[in-house]
Structures are given as structure tokens and as C-alpha cells.
Amino acid sequence: xxLTVGPNQFFWSADDWAxxxxxxxxxxVDRVVLGELVCSxxxxxxxxxxxxxxxxxxxxxxxxxxxSLALVTxxxxxxxxAELAEMGVEVEIxxxxxxxxxxxxxxxxxxxxxxxxxxxxxxWLASCGAVRICLPPELPLASVKILAAVGLELGVAIEVxxxxxxxxAISGRCYHARLHGRIKDNCQFACEDDADGLDVRTLDxxxxxxxxxxxxxxxxxxxxxxxxxxxxxxxxxxxxxSPQSKDFKEICDLYRQLLDGQLDEASVVSGIYDxxxxxxxxxxxxxxxxxxxxxxxxxxxDNQEPSFCQPSDFSSTM
Amino acid sequence: xxxVCPAGTPAALRTAVKAGAHTIYxxxxxxTNARNFPGLNFNRTEMREGxxxxxxxxxxxxxxxxxxxRAGDEVIWHNAVADAEAAGVDAVILADxxxxxxxxxxxxxxxxxxxxxxxxxxxxxxxxYAQRFGVKRVVLPRVLSVQEIATxxxxxxxxxxxxxxxxxxxxxxxxxxxxxxxxxxxPNMNGACSPASHVEYHDDNGVLDARLGGYTIxxxxxxxxxxxxxxxxxxxTAGEKQGHLxxxxxxxxxxxxxxxxxxxxxxxxxxxxxxxxxxxxxxVVRNFRAAVDALALGQPMPEGMLAKLSExxxxxxxxxxxxxx
Numbered sequence: 048x049x050l051t052v053g054p055n056q057f058f059w060s061a062d063d064w065a066x067x068x069x070x071x072x073x074x075x076v077d078r079v080v081l082g083e084l085v086c087s088x089x090x091x092x093x094x095x096x097x098x099x100x101x102x103x104x105x106x107x108x109x110x111x112x113x114x115s116l117a118l119v120t121x122x123x124x125x126x127x128x129a130e131l132a133e134m135g136v137e138v139e140i141x142x143x144x145x146x147x148x149x150x151x152x153x154x155x156x157x158x159x160x161x162x163x164x165x166x167x168x169x170x171w172l173a174s175c176g177a178v179r180i181c182l183p184p185e186l187p188l189a190s191v192k193i194l195a196a197v198g199l200e201l202g203v204a205i206e207v208x209x210x211x212x213x214x215x216a217i218s219g220r221c222y223h224a225r226l227h228g229r230i231k232d233n234c235q236f237a238c239e240d241d242a243d244g245l246d247v248r249t250l251d252x253x254x255x256x257x258x259x260x261x262x263x264x265x266x267x268x269x270x271x272x273x274x275x276x277x278x279x280x281x282x283x284x285x286x287x288x289s290p291q292s293k294d295f296k297e298i299c300d301l302y303r304q305l306l307d308g309q310l311d312e313a314s315v316v317s318g319i320y321d322x323x324x325x326x327x328x329x330x331x332x333x334x335x336x337x338x339x340x341x342x343x344x345x346x347x348x349d350n351q352e353p354s355f356c357q358p359s360d361f362s363s364t365m
Numbered sequence: 366x367x368x369v370c371p372a373g374t375p376a377a378l379r380t381a382v383k384a385g386a387h388t389i390y391x392x393x394x395x396x397t398n399a400r401n402f403p404g405l406n407f408n409r410t411e412m413r414e415g416x417x418x419x420x421x422x423x424x425x426x427x428x429x430x431x432x433x434x435r436a437g438d439e440v441i442w443h444n445a446v447a448d449a450e451a452a453g454v455d456a457v458i459l460a461d462x463x464x465x466x467x468x469x470x471x472x473x474x475x476x477x478x479x480x481x482x483x484x485x486x487x488x489x490x491x492x493x494y495a496q497r498f499g500v501k502r503v504v505l506p507r508v509l510s511v512q513e514i515a516t517x518x519x520x521x522x523x524x525x526x527x528x529x530x531x532x533x534x535x536x537x538x539x540x541x542x543x544x545x546x547x548x549x550x551x552p553n554m555n556g557a558c559s560p561a562s563h564v565e566y567h568d569d570n571g572v573l574d575a576r577l578g579g580y581t582i583x584x585x586x587x588x589x590x591x592x593x594x595x596x597x598x599x600x601x602t603a604g605e606k607q608g609h610l611x612x613x614x615x616x617x618x619x620x621x622x623x624x625x626x627x628x629x630x631x632x633x634x635x636x637x638x639x640x641x642x643x644x645x646x647x648x649v650v651r652n653f654r655a656a657v658d659a660l661a662l663g664q665p666m667p668e669g670m671l672a673k674l675s676e677x678x679x680x681x682x683x684x685x686x687x688x689x690x
Binding site for chain 2: 117118119120121122124125142143144146147148160162164165166167168169170171172183184185186189190193194213215216217218219220221222224225226230231232245246247248249250251252253255256258263265332
């Protein structure tokens with residue numbers, strides 16, 4: 048197995064964004080997907096840094112792809128998406144819309160936000176030119192095994208969500224803007240202060256989700272370490288690591304050592320906790336019991352003082 | 366304009382037909398559709414009889430086969446498509462590209478609609494579905510404003526259908542694993558969002574908690590209405606603020622926008638609620654039918670009728686108004 052770094056899901060400054068890819072040039076990963084996945088309004092802030100990042104990564108021997116947006120609605124977004132094919136690197140589609148612009152016969156990658164649930168969809172995408180598919184994080188191991196076998200048969204590399212906060216939903220509405228009493232068109236980039244998303248807690252004060260503009264993610268960080276042997280045996284070709292603002296290169300290193308057999312599962316997990324002991328890791332959806340169960344198999348249901356909701360804190364009836 | 370009405374049971378189908386629906390949509394009693402709730406939906410015989418009844422009244426029947434087939438179990442979805450065709454339905458409503466490809470190749474004469482679960486949100490992808498899979502109608506996701514719908518209709522040749530009343534998805538449809546995250550049951554694969562089997566209410570000295578998968582989604586004091594715990598309409602805390610961070614416990618009522626939706630080129634108006642009672646369905650259908658009939662005759666919209674339907678309930682026009690975002 049090898050490693051792909053997925054696109055950064057969050058809104059970082061152009062310098063922080065570019066630094067990530069400088070760092071990754073020397074990280075032990077095989078390929079990198081970059082570009083804007085979540086919100087087209089973020090792109091102008093770092094768009095002019097993309098060509099340099101691509102050059103640096105290619106020079107370092109990485110395979111590189113540009114992602115499409117996860118949800119394409121506006122005319123401006125359609126144009127941006129159409130232009131992806133002209134950038135000279137592979138395209139990773141994260142909305143089927145991007146597929147419509149690729150010239151007939153173009154090879155492409157499929158990202159985790161395209162609904163690939165079954166054999167027929169893998170076959171159809173392969174017939175359109177897909178050579179690499181990162182499966183949706185929601186799939187249980189049973190589905191992954193079946194689809195990895197189809198991938199092997201067709202020569203399509205199958206990736207699985209390996210590490211990072213799990214993308215759970217995408218919306219037309221911006222929740223960061225709503226939290227600040229604004230609408231999306233006048234968001235004033237409310238998401239820029241939360242480099243890994245903003246924690247969302249339940250009424251019992253349990254950490255629960257992470258808000259990231261129009262996207263909603265898991266609070267916990269999916270960690271496929273304990274499943275990696277099962278995934279490798281199934282024929283999964285790649286683990287996907289999702290960028291985070293701290294210690295990301297170190298996390299890439301730990302996964303590389305896992306894949307190379309230099310570290311066992313327990314050492315990699317404790318290595319991740321050593322980087323940040325407050326990180327909450329989970330098996331993600333692979334074990335099929337919901338993504339809130341921690342690696343220890345326990346739900347965290349600590350009861351705090353009762354807390355009530357006020358129905359109209361955030362005006363939505365506009 | 367065409368009123369597309371939900372039917373969760375054969376009795377609801379007959380009620381909706383008599384109440385004036387132009388078209389009924391329904392599903393089989395299994396995980397092939399996105400309202401896979403206990404006691405709901407149609408077995409194969411009921412489907413055949415339902416179609417006969419509807420057709421005898423000049424009403425069309427659409428069958429939603431709009432979940433994403435589970436790997437290894439695709440035959441369940443393939444059988445649903447074949448049985449829908451055998452029952453004589455007017456179209457199937459599909460979301461999964463693999464299933465669309467299958468239906469195109471194996472049931473070419475069966476009319477195909479694109480489900481809202483495919484979240485096709487722009488003209489380019491709609492034209493692609495039309496060209497590749499011969500889709501004749503697209504149910505638009507609830508992320509678009511009326512103006513954007515008009516722009517889409519100007520660039521496509523297939524029909525569009527939009528939701529006007531009932532439950533409201535806040536996230537792009539078919540692209541949300543929130544319910545799956547807390548229950549382990551996937552709306553996309555198992556056909557139920559926030560399933561009742563994972564809902565619990567806890568009464569602690571008059572304080573009522575509504576939980577989904579063990580997580581408290583709402584908490585109300587005695588006497589206050591306790592909304593059903595749907596995650597995207599739950600109450601949470603972020604930063605210093607607590608409230609309904611994603612959406613209030615509201616439902617959609619775009620009744621007042623019918624004239625604008627017609628002008629935007631929309632063919633059909635869809636009512637959500639296959640899980641609703643017959644009397645609810647009858648009332649909603651009668652009101653919407655009266656509204657579109659009035660519109661067709663150039664008469665003013667019947668005043669107050671649609672507002673009355675959501676009495677006592679908070680409603681929204683959702684993404685149809687741009688400021689919702």
C-alpha cells in the first residue's frame with residue numbers, strides 16, 4: 048500500500064497553504080491532491096500559489112492532481128471546474144460535474160465525495176476513464192473488500208480514508224457565516240480562524256462535530272491504523288491522509304513506517320497521541336458501528352449540567 | 366403545473382388520487398428507497414394494484430428506487446427496477462450512477478427521473494445525466510434559489526421537479542452521513558435518516574431529552590413541544606454560542622413561491638411526506654391542486670390556504686430565497 052494526501056479541507060492563509068506543500072515535498076507520501084474542495088470563495092486567496100506548489104511536488108517525484116469543488120452550482124464555479132482539465136495535471140473529481148468537462152478519453156481520479164457505493168458504479172466510472180477511486184468514508188469494510196476486488200480486476204486503484212476528520216455533509220448554506228449572524232454571500236470569511244474546523248458540542252457538552260463553512264466534519268479523527276492489515280489483504284492500494292494544521296508531516300511519517308513494517312499498530316497510535324494527547328481517534332465507519340466509537344470501542348457519554356436550546360438563536364427564517 | 370404527491374401506503378395512494386394529485390410517487394417495502402420506515406411502502410402486488418387504480422383515474426405513478434445499492438447486494442435494486450417496469454409504472458426515480466447505467470442498458474423503455482438524492486445542482490451535470498442515461502426529469506436539490514432554477518431551466522431540455530412542502534434537507538441530498546455517523550445506519554444505503562429505532566426520549570424531572578444514537582439533540586422543559594431529533598435540526602454549541610447551528614426545527618413551505626417557480630420553468634411541484642397520514646396528504650394535495658389550478662386560469666392564489674397547513678409549525682422557504690444560505 049502507499050499514501051495519498053487529500054486536498055486541504057480548511058481555509059488557511061496563502062502562506063500556511065504553500066508551506067504545507069513545501070513540507071510535503073519531502074514527506075514520505077506518494078501523491079498529493081490539492082486545490083479547493085469546499086468553498087469557491089476561498090480560492091482567490093491562494094490560487095496564484097498553486098502552480099508553484101504543483102512544480103515543487105512534481106520535482107520531488109510526487110504524483111499530483113487538482114481537486115474539483117465538492118458542490119458546483121454557480122456559473123463562476125462551473126467555469127473554474129471546466130478549467131481544471133487545462134492545468135496539466137490529473138483531475139480528481141469530487142462532484143460528478145467535473146467529469147462533464149473532461150475531454151473524451153481523459154484519465155482521472157475520483158475523490159471521496161463522489162458516491163461510489165457499488166460494483167456497477169466502479170465499473171461505470173472506469174468506463175469513463177477513472178484510474179483511481181478514493182471510496183466514500185461511509186463505507187463499511189464489507190463494501191470496501193468487494194469494491195477493492197473490482198478495482199483489482201479493472202486496474203483501478205482503490206483508496207480508503209486513512210486519517211483525518213471525516214467529511215460528513217456539504218450544504219448550500221454556510222454554517223460559519225450563520226454562526227456569526229451573516230449569510231454566505233456576506234460571510235466575511237468567518238471560517239478563517241478555525242484551521243481545523245470549529246468544534247461543535249452536544250447539549251451534554253460532548254465533542255461531536257466540526258464546522259467548516261458549508262462543510263460538516265466529524266469531531267474525531269478517523270484513524271485506519273487498526274484496520275490497515277484488513278485493508279491491505281482486501282487489495283486496497285492506498286490510504287488517504289487528510290491535512291491538518293499541526294504535525295501533519297509527522298503523521299505522514301508514522302503511516303509510512305506502518306506501511307513499511309517498521310512500526311506496529313500500537314506504536315503508530317501511541318505516536319499519534321504523543322503528537323497531541325487531546326486528539327480523539329476513531330475507527331471511522333470501517334467497522335460499521337458509526338463513527339463516534341473511539342478506538343477503544345467506547346462511546347464518551349459523560350453527563351454535564353442540563354443545557355437548553357433557545358429556538359431562534361440563529362435566524363433562519365429569512 | 367403538475368402536483369407530485371407522496372404515498373406511503375396503498376390507502377394513501379387512493380386518498381391522494383381522489384384529492385386531485387396529478388402524479389403519485391412511492392416505493393417498495395425495502396431499502397431500495399429513501400423512506401424505508403417500518404410499516405411503510407408497497408409490496409409487489411400492492412404496487413401493481415396501485416398503478417392500476419391510479420391509471421384508471423388518469424394519474425401517473427413514479428417509483429423511487431433512490432438509495433445507493435450496497436456492494437454485493439445490487440440484485441435487490443435491479444429487481445426493484447424490473448418489478449417497477451412489470452407493474453406498469455410511469456417512471457422510476459434513481460440516484461446511483463451504477464443503477465442508472467444498469468436501467469439504461471437493461472430497461473431502456475422505462476422512463477428515468479433523476480432523484481434529488483443525486484444532488485444535480487447545475488445545468489452541465491443535468492445535461493450529462495440526460496445524455497448518458499436518457500433521464501427525462503430531474504428533481505432539483507434544495508440548495509438552489511428560484512433565480513438559479515430559472516437559469517438552469519434555460520440551459521437544459523429535460524423537465525425539473527422541485528420540493529415545495531414538507532420535510533427539508535439542509536445538506537445536499539444524498540451527500541450527508543450525519544445520521545450514519547451517530548446511528549451506524551446509512552440513509553444512502555439503508556434508506557432511513559434518523560431512524561425511529563435509534564430515537565429515545567428521556568424524561569428527567571420534567572426535562573425532556575430527545576436523543577439520536579445516544580446523543581442529546583434537543584432538550585425541552587415540561588409542556589414545550591419536543592421536535593423529532595433530526596441531527597441537522599438539533600441544538601448544539603460552537604464557540605460561545607448555543608442553538609440550532611444548522612437549521613431550526615422547521616419544515617419547507619414554498620407555496621407562496623409557486624408563481625415564481627412556474628415562471629422559472631419548473632414542470633412539477635413535489636410534496637414531501639410518504640411517512641405522513643392520509644388526512645395530511647389529502648389536505649396538502651387539495652390545497653396545492655387548488656393553487657396550481659388557480660394559477661393556470663390566471664386567478665390569484667387562494668389566500669391563506671397554504672399558510673393554514675403549517676399552522677403551529679415554523680416554516681421556511683429554504684434555499685429558494687438566496688438569503689437562506
